[in-house]
Amino acid sequence: MKPWPPSAARQSLISCLSCELLSKAPANLDDHLRMRCPRCGATLHARKPNSLARTWALVIAAFIFYIPANVLPIMTVTSLGKTQSDTIMSGVAYLLLHGMWPLALLIFFASVVVPLLKLVILVYLLISVQLRSRWRPRDRTRLYRITEAVGRWSMVDIYVVTILVALVHLGNLATIRAEVGAVFFGAVVVITIFAALTFDPRLIWDRLEQPHE
Amino acid sequence: MTEQTFIACHECDLLQHLKSPPPGGSARCPRCGAVLHRSKRDSLNRTLALSLAGLILFAVANAFPFLAFEMQGQVTQTRLFTGVSDLYQQGMWGLAALVLLTTIIVPAVQLTLMLYILVPLKFGRAPQHLAGVLRLLHNLTPWGMMEVFMLGILVSVVKLAGMATIVPGLALWAFGLLIFVLAAAAAALDPHLIWEKVRYAS
Numbered sequence: 001m002k003p004w005p006p007s008a009a010r011q012s013l014i015s016c017l018s019c020e021l022l023s024k025a026p027a028n029l030d031d032h033l034r035m036r037c038p039r040c041g042a043t044l045h046a047r048k049p050n051s052l053a054r055t056w057a058l059v060i061a062a063f064i065f066y067i068p069a070n071v072l073p074i075m076t077v078t079s080l081g082k083t084q085s086d087t088i089m090s091g092v093a094y095l096l097l098h099g100m101w102p103l104a105l106l107i108f109f110a111s112v113v114v115p116l117l118k119l120v121i122l123v124y125l126l127i128s129v130q131l132r133s134r135w136r137p138r139d140r141t142r143l144y145r146i147t148e149a150v151g152r153w154s155m156v157d158i159y160v161v162t163i164l165v166a167l168v169h170l171g172n173l174a175t176i177r178a179e180v181g182a183v184f185f186g187a188v189v190v191i192t193i194f195a196a197l198t199f200d201p202r203l204i205w206d207r208l209e210q211p212h213e
Numbered sequence: 214m215t216e217q218t219f220i221a222c223h224e225c226d227l228l229q230h231l232k233s234p235p236p237g238g239s240a241r242c243p244r245c246g247a248v249l250h251r252s253k254r255d256s257l258n259r260t261l262a263l264s265l266a267g268l269i270l271f272a273v274a275n276a277f278p279f280l281a282f283e284m285q286g287q288v289t290q291t292r293l294f295t296g297v298s299d300l301y302q303q304g305m306w307g308l309a310a311l312v313l314l315t316t317i318i319v320p321a322v323q324l325t326l327m328l329y330i331l332v333p334l335k336f337g338r339a340p341q342h343l344a345g346v347l348r349l350l351h352n353l354t355p356w357g358m359m360e361v362f363m364l365g366i367l368v369s370v371v372k373l374a375g376m377a378t379i380v381p382g383l384a385l386w387a388f389g390l391l392i393f394v395l396a397a398a399a400a401a402l403d404p405h406l407i408w409e410k411v412r413y414a415s
Contacts, residue, residue: 022220164372168373205245
């Protein structure tokens with residue numbers, strides 16, 4: 001591989017993540033000293049502070065919430081005295097049974113596959129950075145980029161529950177209520193978005209700049 | 214003018230000379246492939262026009278019902294806000310807050326701030342607190358989820374179609390247009406262009 005010039009941080013330059021202005025890092029920069037971007041006022045850090053620890057914490061929290069999000073019902077349909085609770089998976093199964101397989105596939109991907117895949121990718125990136133991997137940094141950065149872009153689409157199930165709750169309240173005839181599973185699921189989506197935001201992809205590249213032993 | 218010609222890639226921190234791409238083109242980081250700068254044609258005018266259209270469509274999308282549900286002669290109509298208040302009444306205040314933030318508050322704030330920035334710039338003046346507002350806009354980006362909500366509407370319609378009659382309302386069309394207008398406004402905005410107009414605090 002062609003050797004790249006040293007990163008900005010190695011040349012004592014800090015890039016503002018909000019406006020991309022480069023600032024000179026003071027010689028005695030420590031974590032307690034808050035340095036602000038002279039142009040936009042954002043707090044400057046050479047790397048996102050405590051990125052690995054914070055991302056780990058969020059990823060673990062999301063894994064824990066992922067279980068009740070999938071096991072507990074996300075909504076209850078009451079129709080003519082009959083009550084039926086739906087989890088995410090039973091909702092997918094219902095769509096499959098009624099021949100709506102494109103929709104079943106969509107919900108399955110957005111609600112089950114995407115959050116899990118996102119967590120697995122973040123765990124992989126965290127471990128690869130901690131093991132000082134030099135393996136395919138460009139592809140790992142691309143994985144991060146995908147994780148960051150795709151997470152929002154998991155919200156679709158939350159919105160479906162919201163719309164169904166608002167539309168279907170006809171008293172005894174038919175009523176839909178949101179259930180706790182939806183709360184946990186919403187928490188998973190929000191926590192994974194924060195996890196992707198706290199992970200610093202520049203750490204992937206820092207490992208390549210440290211000299212070979 | 215080193216601060217304008219040199220930048221560090223926000224994804225791999227490679228220090229590099231930023232070559233201005235041709236209009237409509239983009240500059241990528243040679244090391245990690247991140248998009249560093251997309252140059253837009255007529256950025257200011259287009260973003261301004263699209264944001265204005267977006268705000269009007271947003272008002273329509275909120276003011277009118279987007280779906281009506283009819284079952285055995287009973288009809289319920291839904292506005293954007295109905296879902297939020299129903300969730301709140303069912304004790305799901307966390308979910309209600311999440312939906313309220315991502316589909317109403319964040320898009321409304323984004324559109325308003327865009328106009329707050331772009332209208333004065335159009336007339337050659339820099340608005341007050343431009344830097345802070347730009348920073349806020351940057352931080353809000355992940356939390357506006359109108360396009361995901363639109364997908365949610367489509368899924369709900371298909372789910373309920375077998376159960377009852379679904380009547381699309383005026384707001385639904387406004388909604389459909391709004392998604393494209395918001396995407397086009399985000400694509401037309403050239404933050405570099407605006408950052409260059411920010412005066413340094415010190």
